[in-house]
Amino acid sequence: MLADFALVRTTDVVLDPDELEPRDSDFAEPDDAGLLDAVDVWCEDVLDRLPDTPVPPVATEIVAVRDLDLVDDDCWPQALALLSRPPLRDALIQPVRILLPDGTHEVVRPYTAWWLRGHPVLDGRRPAGLRAAGGDPLLRGLYDEADATGFDDEQVLRALGVRTSVAALLDEPGGAAELLDRLADPEREVSGAQLHALYGFLADLDPERVTLPDELRAVVDGEVVVVDAADAVVVDSPDLLPFTAGTPLLPVPPSRAAGLAELFQVRRLSESVTGEVDSEGVEHDVPESVRVLLGPSTPASYVEHEELVVDGTELDWRRTRDGVLHASTLEGVAAGLAWAAGQWPRRFEVAALIEDPSRTEELARDRWFD
Template sequence: LAGLYDAVDATGFDDVQVLRALGVRTSVAALLDEAGGAAELLGRLADEDRPVTPVQLHALYTALAELDPDQVTLPDELRAVVDGEVVVVDAADAVIADAPDVLPLTEGLPLLPVAPSRAAELADLLQVRRLGETVEADVTSDGEEHRVPEPVRVLLGPATPDTYIEHPELRAGGVELDWRRTPDGVVHAATLEGVAAGLAWAAGQWPRRFEVAALLEDPSRTEELARDRWFD
Protein backbone atom coordinates (compact mmCIF):
# COMPACT_ATOMS: atom_id res chain seq x y z
CA LEU A 1 0.00 0.00 0.00
CA ALA A 2 3.06 2.27 0.06
CA GLY A 3 2.43 5.32 -2.07
CA LEU A 4 -1.32 4.80 -2.15
CA TYR A 5 -1.67 5.94 1.46
CA ASP A 6 0.25 8.52 3.45
CA ALA A 7 2.56 6.99 6.04
CA VAL A 8 1.66 7.63 9.69
CA ASP A 9 3.48 7.05 12.96
CA ALA A 10 1.51 4.35 14.77
CA THR A 11 3.86 4.17 17.75
CA GLY A 12 1.89 3.21 20.83
CA PHE A 13 -1.02 1.77 18.87
CA ASP A 14 -0.62 -1.98 19.09
CA ASP A 15 -4.27 -2.88 18.59
CA VAL A 16 -4.99 -3.47 14.90
CA GLN A 17 -8.70 -2.94 15.49
CA VAL A 18 -8.04 0.51 16.94
CA LEU A 19 -5.85 1.41 13.98
CA ARG A 20 -8.53 0.21 11.60
CA ALA A 21 -11.17 2.26 13.41
CA LEU A 22 -8.94 5.32 13.00
CA GLY A 23 -8.76 4.70 9.26
CA VAL A 24 -5.20 3.39 9.23
CA ARG A 25 -4.62 0.75 6.56
CA THR A 26 -2.20 -1.87 7.81
CA SER A 27 -2.33 -4.42 4.98
CA VAL A 28 -3.97 -5.18 1.65
CA ALA A 29 -5.75 -8.18 3.13
CA ALA A 30 -7.24 -6.12 5.96
CA LEU A 31 -8.35 -3.41 3.54
CA LEU A 32 -10.06 -5.85 1.18
CA ASP A 33 -11.73 -7.56 4.12
CA GLU A 34 -13.62 -4.36 4.93
CA ALA A 35 -16.89 -3.35 3.32
CA GLY A 36 -16.00 -0.95 0.54
CA GLY A 37 -12.32 -1.80 0.79
CA ALA A 38 -12.02 -2.89 -2.84
CA ALA A 39 -13.69 0.30 -4.08
CA GLU A 40 -11.36 2.36 -1.92
CA LEU A 41 -8.29 0.57 -3.27
CA LEU A 42 -9.42 0.85 -6.88
CA GLY A 43 -10.19 4.52 -6.33
CA ARG A 44 -6.69 5.19 -5.07
CA LEU A 45 -5.19 3.21 -7.94
CA ALA A 46 -7.08 5.53 -10.30
CA ASP A 47 -5.44 8.56 -8.65
CA GLU A 48 -2.40 9.22 -10.83
CA ASP A 49 -0.86 11.40 -8.12
CA ARG A 50 -0.33 8.32 -5.96
CA PRO A 51 2.77 6.40 -7.12
CA VAL A 52 2.61 2.65 -7.70
CA THR A 53 5.33 0.35 -9.03
CA PRO A 54 4.69 -2.53 -11.45
CA VAL A 55 5.62 -4.99 -8.68
CA GLN A 56 3.07 -3.41 -6.34
CA LEU A 57 0.46 -3.43 -9.06
CA HIS A 58 1.00 -7.14 -9.70
CA ALA A 59 0.50 -7.93 -6.01
CA LEU A 60 -2.56 -5.69 -5.69
CA TYR A 61 -4.34 -7.09 -8.73
CA THR A 62 -3.54 -10.63 -7.61
CA ALA A 63 -5.15 -9.87 -4.25
CA LEU A 64 -8.17 -8.20 -5.86
CA ALA A 65 -8.69 -11.23 -8.11
CA GLU A 66 -9.65 -13.31 -5.08
CA LEU A 67 -12.74 -11.20 -4.41
CA ASP A 68 -16.32 -12.02 -5.33
CA PRO A 69 -17.25 -9.94 -8.41
CA ASP A 70 -20.63 -9.21 -6.84
CA GLN A 71 -18.83 -7.29 -4.09
CA VAL A 72 -16.91 -4.99 -6.44
CA THR A 73 -18.24 -1.96 -8.30
CA LEU A 74 -16.65 -1.75 -11.74
CA PRO A 75 -14.30 1.25 -11.92
CA ASP A 76 -14.17 3.68 -14.82
CA GLU A 77 -10.38 3.86 -14.67
CA LEU A 78 -7.60 1.46 -13.78
CA ARG A 79 -3.88 1.64 -13.17
CA ALA A 80 -1.99 -0.23 -15.89
CA VAL A 81 1.50 -0.71 -17.29
CA VAL A 82 1.96 0.83 -20.75
CA ASP A 83 5.36 0.22 -22.35
CA GLY A 84 6.90 -0.15 -18.90
CA GLU A 85 5.31 2.96 -17.40
CA VAL A 86 2.54 2.79 -14.78
CA VAL A 87 -0.34 5.06 -15.80
CA VAL A 88 -4.08 5.52 -15.30
CA VAL A 89 -6.20 4.36 -18.26
CA ASP A 90 -9.84 3.87 -19.16
CA ALA A 91 -10.97 0.51 -17.83
CA ALA A 92 -12.42 -0.38 -21.23
CA ASP A 93 -8.93 -0.19 -22.77
CA ALA A 94 -7.15 -2.36 -20.20
CA VAL A 95 -5.98 -5.90 -20.95
CA ILE A 96 -5.03 -8.68 -18.52
CA ALA A 97 -1.38 -9.68 -19.11
CA ASP A 98 -1.88 -13.44 -19.28
CA ALA A 99 0.29 -14.47 -22.26
CA PRO A 100 4.06 -13.90 -21.97
CA ASP A 101 4.77 -15.14 -25.47
CA VAL A 102 3.00 -12.21 -27.13
CA LEU A 103 4.35 -9.43 -24.91
CA PRO A 104 6.51 -8.17 -27.82
CA LEU A 105 3.22 -7.39 -29.60
CA THR A 106 1.83 -5.20 -26.82
CA GLU A 107 3.35 -1.82 -27.65
CA GLY A 108 0.94 0.85 -26.44
CA LEU A 109 -1.41 -1.64 -24.76
CA PRO A 110 -2.42 -0.96 -21.13
CA LEU A 111 -1.55 -4.19 -19.31
CA LEU A 112 -2.83 -5.33 -15.92
CA PRO A 113 -0.17 -7.56 -14.31
CA VAL A 114 -1.45 -10.46 -12.20
CA ALA A 115 -0.40 -13.94 -11.13
CA PRO A 116 -1.19 -16.34 -14.02
CA SER A 117 -3.37 -18.48 -11.76
CA ARG A 118 -5.60 -15.44 -11.11
CA ALA A 119 -5.79 -13.98 -14.62
CA ALA A 120 -9.23 -15.40 -15.41
CA GLU A 121 -10.63 -14.26 -12.07
CA LEU A 122 -9.31 -10.72 -12.51
CA ALA A 123 -10.75 -10.51 -16.03
CA ASP A 124 -14.13 -11.58 -14.65
CA LEU A 125 -13.90 -9.22 -11.69
CA LEU A 126 -13.04 -6.13 -13.74
CA GLN A 127 -14.81 -7.17 -16.95
CA VAL A 128 -11.74 -6.56 -19.09
CA ARG A 129 -10.15 -8.46 -21.96
CA ARG A 130 -7.32 -10.98 -21.68
CA LEU A 131 -4.17 -10.55 -23.75
CA GLY A 132 -4.15 -14.13 -24.99
CA GLU A 133 -7.62 -13.65 -26.43
CA THR A 134 -6.94 -10.19 -27.83
CA VAL A 135 -3.68 -10.30 -29.77
CA GLU A 136 -3.68 -12.01 -33.16
CA ALA A 137 -0.37 -13.84 -33.55
CA ASP A 138 -0.64 -16.67 -36.05
CA VAL A 139 2.67 -18.40 -36.74
CA THR A 140 3.69 -17.77 -40.35
CA SER A 141 7.17 -19.33 -40.46
CA ASP A 142 8.08 -22.99 -40.95
CA GLY A 143 9.79 -25.19 -38.41
CA GLU A 144 10.78 -28.74 -37.58
CA GLU A 145 9.14 -30.91 -34.94
CA HIS A 146 11.27 -32.27 -32.09
CA ARG A 147 10.44 -34.53 -29.18
CA VAL A 148 10.82 -33.05 -25.72
CA PRO A 149 13.84 -34.64 -23.97
CA GLU A 150 12.92 -37.03 -21.18
CA PRO A 151 14.78 -35.08 -18.43
CA VAL A 152 12.68 -32.04 -19.30
CA ARG A 153 9.49 -34.09 -19.16
CA VAL A 154 10.47 -35.40 -15.72
CA LEU A 155 11.19 -31.87 -14.52
CA LEU A 156 7.99 -30.29 -15.80
CA GLY A 157 5.61 -33.15 -15.08
CA PRO A 158 2.72 -34.83 -16.90
CA ALA A 159 1.38 -31.65 -18.51
CA THR A 160 4.56 -31.29 -20.59
CA PRO A 161 3.93 -31.39 -24.36
CA ASP A 162 5.33 -34.39 -26.21
CA THR A 163 6.86 -32.24 -28.93
CA TYR A 164 7.68 -28.69 -29.94
CA ILE A 165 8.39 -26.95 -33.24
CA GLU A 166 11.83 -25.40 -33.70
CA HIS A 167 12.09 -22.52 -36.17
CA PRO A 168 15.26 -20.98 -37.65
CA GLU A 169 13.32 -17.73 -37.34
CA LEU A 170 9.91 -17.64 -35.68
CA ARG A 171 7.49 -15.09 -37.05
CA ALA A 172 4.03 -14.51 -35.63
CA GLY A 173 1.76 -11.51 -35.72
CA GLY A 174 4.09 -9.88 -38.22
CA VAL A 175 7.10 -9.80 -35.88
CA GLU A 176 9.95 -12.07 -34.84
CA LEU A 177 9.37 -13.89 -31.54
CA ASP A 178 11.49 -16.14 -29.33
CA TRP A 179 8.52 -18.44 -28.74
CA ARG A 180 4.82 -18.78 -29.23
CA ARG A 181 2.27 -21.19 -27.82
CA THR A 182 -0.58 -21.25 -30.30
CA PRO A 183 -4.24 -21.74 -29.30
CA ASP A 184 -4.00 -25.42 -30.27
CA GLY A 185 -1.36 -25.88 -27.55
CA VAL A 186 1.64 -26.30 -29.86
CA VAL A 187 4.89 -24.69 -28.68
CA HIS A 188 6.92 -22.93 -31.38
CA ALA A 189 10.37 -21.53 -30.61
CA ALA A 190 13.45 -20.11 -32.29
CA THR A 191 15.94 -20.07 -29.41
CA LEU A 192 16.95 -22.39 -26.60
CA GLU A 193 15.52 -19.93 -24.09
CA GLY A 194 12.35 -19.78 -26.15
CA VAL A 195 11.97 -23.56 -26.11
CA ALA A 196 12.47 -23.55 -22.35
CA ALA A 197 9.95 -20.76 -21.79
CA GLY A 198 7.37 -22.29 -24.10
CA LEU A 199 7.56 -25.74 -22.55
CA ALA A 200 7.50 -24.37 -19.01
CA TRP A 201 4.49 -22.19 -19.79
CA ALA A 202 2.64 -25.02 -21.52
CA ALA A 203 3.26 -27.31 -18.55
CA GLY A 204 2.11 -24.72 -16.02
CA GLN A 205 5.62 -24.56 -14.57
CA TRP A 206 6.72 -21.06 -15.59
CA PRO A 207 9.22 -20.62 -12.70
CA ARG A 208 11.11 -23.70 -13.98
CA ARG A 209 11.99 -22.18 -17.36
CA PHE A 210 15.60 -21.43 -16.39
CA GLU A 211 16.11 -25.00 -15.20
CA VAL A 212 14.66 -26.25 -18.47
CA ALA A 213 17.09 -24.05 -20.39
CA ALA A 214 19.98 -25.48 -18.36
CA LEU A 215 18.86 -29.03 -19.13
CA LEU A 216 18.42 -28.33 -22.83
CA GLU A 217 21.89 -26.83 -22.98
CA ASP A 218 23.56 -29.58 -20.96
CA PRO A 219 21.53 -32.77 -20.31
CA SER A 220 24.38 -34.10 -18.14
CA ARG A 221 23.20 -31.71 -15.39
CA THR A 222 20.02 -33.75 -14.84
CA GLU A 223 21.13 -35.27 -11.51
CA GLU A 224 22.65 -32.01 -10.28
CA LEU A 225 19.47 -30.05 -10.93
CA ALA A 226 17.30 -32.81 -9.45
CA ARG A 227 19.35 -32.65 -6.27
CA ASP A 228 19.03 -28.88 -6.15
CA ARG A 229 15.24 -29.26 -6.20
CA TRP A 230 15.42 -30.89 -2.78
CA PHE A 231 15.62 -27.36 -1.43
CA ASP A 232 12.67 -25.84 -3.30
Protein backbone atom coordinates in the same frame (compact mmCIF):
# COMPACT_ATOMS: atom_id res chain seq x y z
CA MET B 1 -4.40 14.99 33.24
CA LEU B 2 -6.87 12.81 31.35
CA ALA B 3 -9.86 11.53 33.30
CA ASP B 4 -11.35 8.13 32.58
CA PHE B 5 -14.14 7.79 30.04
CA ALA B 6 -17.74 6.87 30.76
CA LEU B 7 -19.68 4.28 28.79
CA VAL B 8 -23.22 4.53 27.54
CA ARG B 9 -24.87 1.13 27.40
CA THR B 10 -28.42 0.81 26.13
CA THR B 11 -30.60 -1.69 24.29
CA ASP B 12 -33.38 -1.64 21.69
CA VAL B 13 -32.58 1.82 20.38
CA VAL B 14 -34.88 3.01 17.59
CA LEU B 15 -32.67 4.55 14.92
CA ASP B 16 -34.50 7.81 14.41
CA PRO B 17 -32.09 10.79 14.38
CA ASP B 18 -34.80 13.17 15.56
CA GLU B 19 -35.40 11.09 18.67
CA LEU B 20 -31.76 10.75 19.75
CA GLU B 21 -31.69 13.73 22.09
CA PRO B 22 -30.40 13.84 25.68
CA ARG B 23 -33.07 13.11 28.23
CA ASP B 24 -34.34 15.93 30.40
CA SER B 25 -32.63 14.81 33.58
CA ASP B 26 -30.62 16.32 36.42
CA PHE B 27 -27.81 13.80 35.89
CA ALA B 28 -26.28 11.80 33.06
CA GLU B 29 -28.04 8.46 32.88
CA PRO B 30 -25.76 5.56 31.81
CA ASP B 31 -28.26 4.31 29.22
CA ASP B 32 -28.95 7.69 27.56
CA ALA B 33 -27.67 7.41 23.96
CA GLY B 34 -28.61 11.04 23.42
CA LEU B 35 -25.55 12.05 25.48
CA LEU B 36 -23.21 10.88 22.71
CA ASP B 37 -21.70 13.69 20.66
CA ALA B 38 -23.20 13.82 17.13
CA VAL B 39 -25.05 10.54 17.68
CA ASP B 40 -27.80 11.78 15.36
CA VAL B 41 -25.23 12.10 12.56
CA TRP B 42 -23.99 8.57 13.28
CA CYS B 43 -27.58 7.40 13.11
CA GLU B 44 -28.10 9.10 9.73
CA ASP B 45 -24.90 7.52 8.43
CA VAL B 46 -26.10 4.09 9.56
CA LEU B 47 -29.49 4.59 7.92
CA ASP B 48 -27.79 5.61 4.66
CA ARG B 49 -26.08 2.21 4.59
CA LEU B 50 -29.25 0.23 5.23
CA PRO B 51 -32.18 -0.47 2.90
CA ASP B 52 -35.15 1.89 3.15
CA THR B 53 -37.78 0.58 5.55
CA PRO B 54 -41.32 1.74 6.41
CA VAL B 55 -40.39 2.01 10.09
CA PRO B 56 -36.99 2.74 11.64
CA PRO B 57 -34.68 -0.20 12.34
CA VAL B 58 -33.57 -0.94 15.88
CA ALA B 59 -30.06 -1.24 17.32
CA THR B 60 -30.27 -4.26 19.60
CA GLU B 61 -27.51 -2.86 21.83
CA ILE B 62 -25.33 0.22 21.76
CA VAL B 63 -22.17 0.33 23.84
CA ALA B 64 -20.38 3.62 23.26
CA VAL B 65 -17.86 5.97 24.83
CA ARG B 66 -19.21 9.41 25.58
CA ASP B 67 -17.54 12.82 25.94
CA LEU B 68 -15.01 12.15 23.19
CA ASP B 69 -15.49 15.75 22.07
CA LEU B 70 -14.12 16.96 25.42
CA VAL B 71 -10.65 15.43 24.98
CA ASP B 72 -7.89 18.00 24.56
CA ASP B 73 -5.95 17.62 21.30
CA ASP B 74 -2.69 17.01 23.17
CA CYS B 75 -4.21 14.18 25.18
CA TRP B 76 -5.21 11.90 22.33
CA PRO B 77 -2.24 9.53 22.65
CA GLN B 78 -3.25 8.76 26.24
CA ALA B 79 -6.93 8.72 25.30
CA LEU B 80 -6.39 6.17 22.55
CA ALA B 81 -4.37 4.04 24.93
CA LEU B 82 -7.32 4.02 27.33
CA LEU B 83 -9.80 3.26 24.57
CA SER B 84 -7.68 0.34 23.41
CA ARG B 85 -8.04 -1.47 26.72
CA PRO B 86 -11.03 -3.16 28.37
CA PRO B 87 -13.70 -2.24 29.22
CA LEU B 88 -13.69 0.54 26.60
CA ARG B 89 -12.15 -1.58 23.84
CA ASP B 90 -15.38 -3.41 23.01
CA ALA B 91 -17.11 -0.09 22.34
CA LEU B 92 -14.47 0.55 19.70
CA ILE B 93 -14.20 -2.80 17.94
CA GLN B 94 -17.54 -4.60 18.36
CA PRO B 95 -20.01 -3.90 15.53
CA VAL B 96 -23.58 -2.91 16.31
CA ARG B 97 -26.32 -5.38 15.40
CA ILE B 98 -29.29 -3.79 13.66
CA LEU B 99 -32.71 -5.43 13.55
CA LEU B 100 -34.67 -4.59 10.41
CA PRO B 101 -38.49 -4.59 10.26
CA ASP B 102 -38.53 -7.78 8.18
CA GLY B 103 -36.75 -9.66 10.95
CA THR B 104 -33.32 -9.75 9.29
CA HIS B 105 -30.17 -8.30 10.80
CA GLU B 106 -27.30 -6.14 9.62
CA VAL B 107 -24.12 -5.13 11.41
CA VAL B 108 -22.71 -1.60 11.30
CA ARG B 109 -19.69 0.29 12.57
CA PRO B 110 -19.99 1.18 16.27
CA TYR B 111 -20.47 4.79 17.27
CA THR B 112 -17.09 5.09 19.00
CA ALA B 113 -15.12 3.93 15.96
CA TRP B 114 -17.26 6.13 13.70
CA TRP B 115 -16.56 9.22 15.81
CA LEU B 116 -12.82 8.60 16.10
CA ARG B 117 -12.43 8.00 12.36
CA GLY B 118 -13.70 11.47 11.59
CA HIS B 119 -11.57 13.47 14.04
CA PRO B 120 -7.82 14.29 14.19
CA VAL B 121 -7.01 11.84 16.95
CA LEU B 122 -3.98 10.01 15.52
CA ASP B 123 -0.75 11.87 14.95
CA GLY B 124 -2.83 15.05 14.61
CA ARG B 125 -4.81 13.64 11.68
CA ARG B 126 -8.00 11.75 11.03
CA PRO B 127 -7.07 8.06 11.20
CA ALA B 128 -9.43 6.86 8.46
CA GLY B 129 -7.42 6.43 5.30
CA LEU B 130 -3.97 6.53 6.88
CA ARG B 131 -1.45 3.70 6.71
CA ALA B 132 0.25 2.49 9.84
CA ALA B 133 3.97 3.20 9.54
CA GLY B 134 5.66 -0.14 9.01
CA GLY B 135 2.40 -1.70 7.80
CA ASP B 136 1.78 -3.66 4.61
CA PRO B 137 4.34 -2.46 2.02
CA LEU B 138 1.81 -3.11 -0.75
CA LEU B 139 -0.07 -0.02 0.45
CA ARG B 140 3.02 2.19 0.45
CA GLY B 141 2.51 5.29 -1.66
CA LEU B 142 -1.25 4.83 -1.78
CA TYR B 143 -1.80 6.06 1.78
CA ASP B 144 -0.15 8.71 3.89
CA GLU B 145 1.65 7.18 6.85
CA ALA B 146 0.77 7.79 10.47
CA ASP B 147 2.86 7.07 13.53
CA ALA B 148 0.91 4.38 15.37
CA THR B 149 3.67 3.67 17.87
CA GLY B 150 2.30 1.78 20.84
CA PHE B 151 -0.68 0.45 18.92
CA ASP B 152 0.13 -3.11 17.94
CA ASP B 153 -3.51 -4.17 18.20
CA GLU B 154 -4.60 -4.61 14.59
CA GLN B 155 -8.28 -4.77 15.53
CA VAL B 156 -8.06 -1.34 17.14
CA LEU B 157 -6.19 0.12 14.18
CA ARG B 158 -8.76 -1.32 11.78
CA ALA B 159 -11.58 0.09 13.88
CA LEU B 160 -9.96 3.51 13.61
CA GLY B 161 -9.80 3.13 9.83
CA VAL B 162 -6.01 2.86 9.74
CA ARG B 163 -4.95 0.67 6.84
CA THR B 164 -2.78 -2.19 8.06
CA SER B 165 -2.91 -4.66 5.17
CA VAL B 166 -4.46 -5.17 1.75
CA ALA B 167 -6.44 -8.15 3.01
CA ALA B 168 -7.93 -6.14 5.88
CA LEU B 169 -8.76 -3.26 3.55
CA LEU B 170 -10.59 -5.48 1.07
CA ASP B 171 -12.45 -7.19 3.90
CA GLU B 172 -14.02 -3.88 4.89
CA PRO B 173 -17.19 -2.58 3.20
CA GLY B 174 -16.14 -0.19 0.45
CA GLY B 175 -12.52 -1.27 0.76
CA ALA B 176 -12.17 -2.35 -2.87
CA ALA B 177 -13.63 0.93 -4.14
CA GLU B 178 -11.25 2.86 -1.90
CA LEU B 179 -8.24 0.94 -3.18
CA LEU B 180 -9.26 1.41 -6.81
CA ASP B 181 -9.84 5.13 -6.25
CA ARG B 182 -6.32 5.49 -4.91
CA LEU B 183 -4.84 3.42 -7.71
CA ALA B 184 -6.55 5.78 -10.16
CA ASP B 185 -4.97 8.83 -8.51
CA PRO B 186 -1.93 9.72 -10.66
CA GLU B 187 -0.40 11.64 -7.76
CA ARG B 188 0.12 8.41 -5.81
CA GLU B 189 3.17 6.35 -6.70
CA VAL B 190 2.81 2.63 -7.38
CA SER B 191 5.48 0.25 -8.65
CA GLY B 192 4.87 -2.46 -11.23
CA ALA B 193 5.58 -5.22 -8.71
CA GLN B 194 3.22 -3.58 -6.23
CA LEU B 195 0.49 -3.33 -8.86
CA HIS B 196 0.96 -6.99 -9.81
CA ALA B 197 0.37 -8.07 -6.21
CA LEU B 198 -2.57 -5.70 -5.65
CA TYR B 199 -4.36 -6.95 -8.75
CA GLY B 200 -3.80 -10.47 -7.48
CA PHE B 201 -5.79 -9.60 -4.35
CA LEU B 202 -8.51 -7.80 -6.29
CA ALA B 203 -8.93 -10.69 -8.74
CA ASP B 204 -10.22 -12.89 -5.92
CA LEU B 205 -13.16 -10.58 -5.16
CA ASP B 206 -16.75 -11.24 -6.12
CA PRO B 207 -17.52 -8.93 -9.09
CA GLU B 208 -20.90 -8.21 -7.50
CA ARG B 209 -19.05 -6.42 -4.69
CA VAL B 210 -17.05 -4.12 -6.94
CA THR B 211 -18.25 -1.13 -8.95
CA LEU B 212 -16.53 -0.98 -12.32
CA PRO B 213 -13.98 1.85 -12.22
CA ASP B 214 -13.64 4.41 -15.01
CA GLU B 215 -9.85 4.43 -14.71
CA LEU B 216 -7.24 1.86 -13.78
CA ARG B 217 -3.54 1.82 -13.07
CA ALA B 218 -1.70 -0.06 -15.82
CA VAL B 219 1.76 -0.63 -17.25
CA VAL B 220 2.32 0.98 -20.64
CA ASP B 221 5.71 0.32 -22.25
CA GLY B 222 7.21 -0.27 -18.82
CA GLU B 223 5.74 2.83 -17.19
CA VAL B 224 3.02 2.63 -14.52
CA VAL B 225 0.28 5.11 -15.46
CA VAL B 226 -3.46 5.75 -15.08
CA VAL B 227 -5.53 4.80 -18.14
CA ASP B 228 -9.15 4.49 -19.22
CA ALA B 229 -10.41 1.15 -17.94
CA ALA B 230 -11.91 0.29 -21.32
CA ASP B 231 -8.45 0.37 -22.93
CA ALA B 232 -6.77 -1.96 -20.44
CA VAL B 233 -5.83 -5.57 -21.16
CA VAL B 234 -5.06 -8.30 -18.62
CA VAL B 235 -1.70 -9.96 -19.30
CA ASP B 236 -2.18 -13.72 -19.45
CA SER B 237 0.30 -14.89 -22.14
CA PRO B 238 4.01 -14.06 -21.88
CA ASP B 239 4.65 -15.17 -25.47
CA LEU B 240 2.41 -12.37 -26.75
CA LEU B 241 4.19 -9.53 -24.94
CA PRO B 242 6.00 -8.44 -28.15
CA PHE B 243 2.58 -7.37 -29.48
CA THR B 244 1.84 -5.02 -26.58
CA ALA B 245 3.69 -1.82 -27.50
CA GLY B 246 1.55 1.09 -26.36
CA THR B 247 -1.04 -1.23 -24.78
CA PRO B 248 -2.15 -0.60 -21.16
CA LEU B 249 -1.40 -3.88 -19.40
CA LEU B 250 -2.85 -5.10 -16.11
CA PRO B 251 -0.23 -7.38 -14.51
CA VAL B 252 -1.53 -10.22 -12.36
CA PRO B 253 -0.49 -13.76 -11.37
CA PRO B 254 -1.48 -16.12 -14.22
CA SER B 255 -3.92 -18.11 -12.10
CA ARG B 256 -5.91 -14.94 -11.45
CA ALA B 257 -5.90 -13.43 -14.93
CA ALA B 258 -9.38 -14.67 -15.82
CA GLY B 259 -10.77 -13.42 -12.51
CA LEU B 260 -9.31 -9.95 -12.98
CA ALA B 261 -10.64 -9.72 -16.53
CA GLU B 262 -14.10 -10.65 -15.28
CA LEU B 263 -13.89 -8.23 -12.37
CA PHE B 264 -13.08 -5.25 -14.60
CA GLN B 265 -14.93 -6.50 -17.69
CA VAL B 266 -11.83 -6.09 -19.86
CA ARG B 267 -10.11 -8.30 -22.42
CA ARG B 268 -7.25 -10.67 -21.82
CA LEU B 269 -4.14 -10.43 -23.98
CA SER B 270 -4.75 -13.92 -25.38
CA GLU B 271 -8.14 -12.71 -26.63
CA SER B 272 -6.71 -9.56 -28.16
CA VAL B 273 -4.02 -11.06 -30.40
CA THR B 274 -4.64 -13.69 -33.07
CA GLY B 275 -1.22 -15.25 -32.56
CA GLU B 276 -1.27 -17.43 -35.67
CA VAL B 277 2.04 -19.05 -36.66
CA ASP B 278 3.05 -18.10 -40.22
CA SER B 279 6.32 -20.06 -40.51
CA GLU B 280 7.14 -23.76 -40.89
CA GLY B 281 9.10 -25.86 -38.42
CA VAL B 282 10.27 -29.34 -37.47
CA GLU B 283 8.81 -31.33 -34.58
CA HIS B 284 11.13 -32.61 -31.82
CA ASP B 285 10.51 -34.74 -28.74
CA VAL B 286 10.99 -33.08 -25.37
CA PRO B 287 13.98 -34.62 -23.54
CA GLU B 288 13.06 -37.06 -20.79
CA SER B 289 15.07 -35.09 -18.22
CA VAL B 290 12.95 -32.00 -18.94
CA ARG B 291 9.71 -33.96 -18.61
CA VAL B 292 10.90 -35.27 -15.24
CA LEU B 293 11.74 -31.74 -14.13
CA LEU B 294 8.48 -30.12 -15.24
CA GLY B 295 6.08 -32.94 -14.43
CA PRO B 296 3.16 -34.62 -16.19
CA SER B 297 1.81 -31.45 -17.83
CA THR B 298 4.94 -31.10 -19.96
CA PRO B 299 4.24 -31.28 -23.72
CA ALA B 300 5.60 -34.40 -25.40
CA SER B 301 7.05 -32.38 -28.27
CA TYR B 302 7.67 -28.92 -29.66
CA VAL B 303 8.12 -27.45 -33.13
CA GLU B 304 11.49 -25.86 -33.86
CA HIS B 305 11.60 -22.98 -36.36
CA GLU B 306 14.58 -21.42 -38.06
CA GLU B 307 12.66 -18.16 -37.70
CA LEU B 308 9.35 -18.17 -35.85
CA VAL B 309 6.94 -15.69 -37.41
CA VAL B 310 3.62 -15.02 -35.67
CA ASP B 311 1.15 -12.56 -37.18
CA GLY B 312 4.03 -11.16 -39.20
CA THR B 313 6.27 -10.64 -36.15
CA GLU B 314 9.37 -12.66 -35.28
CA LEU B 315 9.14 -14.28 -31.83
CA ASP B 316 11.26 -16.58 -29.67
CA TRP B 317 8.29 -18.81 -28.87
CA ARG B 318 4.56 -19.18 -29.16
CA ARG B 319 2.12 -21.67 -27.67
CA THR B 320 -0.90 -21.72 -29.95
CA ARG B 321 -4.47 -22.22 -28.86
CA ASP B 322 -4.33 -25.90 -29.83
CA GLY B 323 -1.55 -26.40 -27.27
CA VAL B 324 1.33 -26.77 -29.76
CA LEU B 325 4.59 -25.13 -28.72
CA HIS B 326 6.60 -23.37 -31.43
CA ALA B 327 10.08 -21.95 -30.73
CA SER B 328 13.13 -20.65 -32.54
CA THR B 329 15.68 -20.33 -29.71
CA LEU B 330 16.85 -22.45 -26.81
CA GLU B 331 15.50 -19.85 -24.40
CA GLY B 332 12.21 -19.89 -26.26
CA VAL B 333 11.91 -23.68 -26.00
CA ALA B 334 12.65 -23.50 -22.27
CA ALA B 335 10.19 -20.68 -21.65
CA GLY B 336 7.45 -22.34 -23.69
CA LEU B 337 7.84 -25.72 -22.01
CA ALA B 338 7.87 -24.16 -18.54
CA TRP B 339 4.78 -22.09 -19.36
CA ALA B 340 2.90 -25.04 -20.83
CA ALA B 341 3.71 -27.16 -17.77
CA GLY B 342 2.62 -24.46 -15.33
CA GLN B 343 6.20 -24.19 -14.06
CA TRP B 344 7.15 -20.71 -15.31
CA PRO B 345 9.81 -20.08 -12.61
CA ARG B 346 11.68 -23.19 -13.87
CA ARG B 347 12.36 -21.78 -17.35
CA PHE B 348 16.00 -20.92 -16.66
CA GLU B 349 16.62 -24.35 -15.18
CA VAL B 350 15.04 -25.94 -18.25
CA ALA B 351 17.32 -23.87 -20.49
CA ALA B 352 20.38 -25.06 -18.56
CA LEU B 353 19.21 -28.66 -18.84
CA ILE B 354 18.59 -28.47 -22.60
CA GLU B 355 21.91 -26.77 -23.21
CA ASP B 356 23.87 -29.31 -21.15
CA PRO B 357 22.04 -32.60 -20.45
CA SER B 358 25.02 -33.78 -18.38
CA ARG B 359 23.81 -31.43 -15.61
CA THR B 360 20.68 -33.54 -15.02
CA GLU B 361 21.93 -35.08 -11.78
CA GLU B 362 23.38 -31.80 -10.50
CA LEU B 363 20.16 -29.89 -11.10
CA ALA B 364 18.07 -32.69 -9.59
CA ARG B 365 20.18 -32.49 -6.43
CA ASP B 366 19.78 -28.71 -6.30
CA ARG B 367 16.00 -29.17 -6.28
CA TRP B 368 16.29 -30.77 -2.85
CA PHE B 369 16.42 -27.22 -1.54
CA ASP B 370 13.38 -25.83 -3.35
